[in-house]
Amino acid sequence: MKYLHIKKQDSIAIVSLNRPESMNALSIDVLKEICSLQEYFRQDLDTRVVIFTGEGENFSAGADLKEKAQLSTKLESWRNNFGKPAIKSILDIDQITIAAVNGYCLGGAACIASACDFRVASKKAILGYPEINLGINLNWLGLPLAVRLIGPAKAKKMVISGENENAETLLSWGFYDEICDSDQLMERSLEMANLYASKSPIAAQMIKRSVNNLVYKNDESIMHMDYDQTLLTHETKDRREAVTAFFEKREPEFKGD
Secondary structure (H helix, E strand, O other), rough: OEEEEEEEEEEEEEEOOOHHOOOOOOOOHHHHHOOOOHHHHHHHOOEEEEEEEEOOOOOOEEHHHHHHHHHOOOOHHHHHOOOOHHHHHHHHHOOOEEEEOOEEEHHHHHHHHHHOOOOEEEEEEEEEHHHHHOOOOOOOOHHHHHHHHHHHHHHHHHHHHOEEEEEHHHHHOOOOOOOOOHHHHHHHHHHHHHHOOOHHHHHHHHHHHHHHHHOOHHHHHHHOOOOHHHHHHHOOOOHHHHHHHHHHHOOOOOOOO
16 A cells, blocks of 8 residues: 555554655545555454554644645545545454544544544644534534544534644543553553454454444434535535635635525
């Protein structure tokens, strides 16, 4: 893989988003590689735990906005929608998954973290869903995943306000399972990974699958239109104003049209 770096340590695999020069932004090519992970690890009978992290100082700044700006038509955007399949690929990985969140973790990257079984974060980590500031809704199954972790009110607060939250706050809300100093992030993630890797892999994977079916079974039937909603917001004047304001480094002026 070109944009995902996979390192094996005994029964643990570390998957690193590898575009540090772009804050590990989730380009179409990155998402395509993530889409292949579920099948990749299904064939890997030696790996019991998968850790997701980002190369450099950040987990990921989310979707590659420069690339999205070039997808000028609704049809182009629809054809290049690999976000939801990427998140489903992570959800469907048989092995136990852990997100080791360093630096910024925004938008689609927060969806990746929420799709993992557990989350360990640096005390300096910053996470948020800035989609509304760009004139669009949160898709990629991100909304039900956030609601499951932190409840409806706090999920609405994060997604509608578009404000970023610090690690201490997200730990208290239940989004993170643990936080630690930045220089201990991978060490602590590996300690957690070793715990789950020491358990019977067949039993662990059965438990994971059962819990996910209990919790996420209805999400697809409810959220099947989330990207349709994004395509609708893509055509609004507010969306165009948000993208223009982003590149002009100013606050957008939303008018509801």
